[in-house]
Amino acid sequence: MKPTPAIRLAGPADAQALAACVGAAFSHYIERMGGQVPGPMRADFAALIEAARAWVAQDGECIVGALVLEPGYKDGFYVDTVAVLPSHQGTGLGRALLQFAEDEARRCGRSSICLATNAKMTENQRFYPHIGYVETGRRTEDGYDRVFYRKSLAL
Helix, strand or coil: CCCCCEEEECCHHHHHHHHHHHHHHHCCHHHHCCCCCCHHHHCCHHHHHHCCCEEEEEECCEEEEEEEEECCCCCCEEEEEEEECHHHCCCCHHHHHHHHHHHHHHHCCCCEEEEEEECCCHHHHHHHHHCCCEEEEEEEECCEEEEEEEEECCC
8 A cells, every 4th residue: 555645834836736736636526516616726826835824745746635724714723625636536645634634723722623615516525524524504605605514623
């Protein structure tokens, strides 16, 4: 079994690869969402990197996963984006990125972590509850129909 790629804080040189990873991970949802581009694909990755909010999973020289965190979220740490290249999906990397986010939240003294997914991303709605996230609501936000989740963390 291949080891999980190393997760590290993204640097300025990673912006293009980070955008490409997120694009590859989310582009197949555009048709399902009626032509709407998923929110993570619209992110300003250079700004997120500058704000130290973006992490990458690196396998050799290749960025294969991405994570964007918002530590100042109102109800706990917030996972803004988790993305894995299609070639690495199903390997446990998405779960490893979420575990990393949970560990970061704990390190920052947060007792919960939150995230949202688009209502059309039904795979995520099966996955998140499976790993301990509880649905907290559904609403339209920024033009997207979103499903919100929260997970309590032991400190």
